Amino acid sequence: MSTLLTMDHLSRRFGGLLALDDVSVALKEGEIIGLIGPNGAGKTTFVNVVTGVLKPTSGTINFSGRQIEGLRPDLVARAGIARTFQIVQPFPRMTVRENVAAAALFAGGVPTREEASRDADLHLAFCGLTREADTLASALTLAGRKRLELAKSLASKPKLLLLDEVNAGLNAAEIDNALRLIAEIAAKGITVLLIEHLMKVVSRSCSRLLVLHQGRLVADGPTAEVMQDEGVIEAYLGKRFARLQKEITP
Incomplete structure (x- = not known):
C-alpha cells in the first residue's frame, strides 16, 4: 500500500496549551486506522488541523503528493x-436526498443538480437510506442521522475519510451495521481514520x-x-486501574 497522507512534526498551540x-x-x-486517547488528548485538534479548520502552529501535511497545511476546509475537501x-x-429543512446532493455539488465537484441528485441516491442506497430519501433530515433517528452524515461524506468523493465518534449513541445492532459499512468503504480503497472511544469497536475494525x-x-x-501496551493502558485508565489490570491479567 502506498502512503496517502504524511504529517511531519505537526504542532498546534492555543496560547500556553500545546x-x-x-x-x-x-x-x-x-487502511482502517483507529485514533484513540483520553479526553483532552488532542484528537479533535488532530482532525481539525488535517481538515483545514485549524492551521498548524508548525509542521507539514502532505496529502496525495501535495502540501495542504493551512488550506481552507473547502479546498481540503475538494482535495x-x-x-x-x-x-x-x-x-433540517432539507430532505435526506437534498442533504447528500449538496455535498456532491459543493465538495464532490458534481457539475449539475440533476447529477448530484442521482449521485446522492447511490450513496443513500449504500448507507441504507433509500426509503428515507424524501424525508426531512430532522425526522431521522440518531442512527439515521449518523448514516446520513456518512452518505454526505462519501458524496464528496474522498480518498481519506475521518469518522469522529461515528458509533456514539448507537446500540449494538446499529454499531454492527456501521462497522460493516466502514469495512465496505475501506474495500473501495478509501482510507478510514476512526476516532473512537469504544475499545471493542477499534479492536474489531482497525x-x-x-x-x-x-x-x-x-x-x-x-x-x-497497542492495546496491550502498559503505557497506553495507563494513559487511558490511570495508574491505579492499569496496576489492577496488570494484577488480574494471567
Whole structure:
C-alpha cells in the first residue's frame, strides 16, 4: 500500500496549551486506522488541523503528493479529505436526498443538480437510506442521522475519510451495521481514520491504532499490540486501574 497522507512534526498551540505536540504519522491507502486517547488528548485538534479548520502552529501535511497545511476546509475537501462530526447536524429543512446532493455539488465537484441528485441516491442506497430519501433530515433517528452524515461524506468523493465518534449513541445492532459499512468503504480503497472511544469497536475494525496523550503520539502500531501496551493502558485508565489490570491479567 502506498502512503496517502504524511504529517511531519505537526504542532498546534492555543496560547500556553500545546494541543498537538510534534506529531509525525503516515497513513496508507485502504487502511482502517483507529485514533484513540483520553479526553483532552488532542484528537479533535488532530482532525481539525488535517481538515483545514485549524492551521498548524508548525509542521507539514502532505496529502496525495501535495502540501495542504493551512488550506481552507473547502479546498481540503475538494482535495479528497472528508470528515463526519460527533454532533450530527444535517440541514433540517432539507430532505435526506437534498442533504447528500449538496455535498456532491459543493465538495464532490458534481457539475449539475440533476447529477448530484442521482449521485446522492447511490450513496443513500449504500448507507441504507433509500426509503428515507424524501424525508426531512430532522425526522431521522440518531442512527439515521449518523448514516446520513456518512452518505454526505462519501458524496464528496474522498480518498481519506475521518469518522469522529461515528458509533456514539448507537446500540449494538446499529454499531454492527456501521462497522460493516466502514469495512465496505475501506474495500473501495478509501482510507478510514476512526476516532473512537469504544475499545471493542477499534479492536474489531482497525488493523492499526494511533494513541494520543496530552497532545503527543504515544503509540502507533498493530491494534492488538497497542492495546496491550502498559503505557497506553495507563494513559487511558490511570495508574491505579492499569496496576489492577496488570494484577488480574494471567
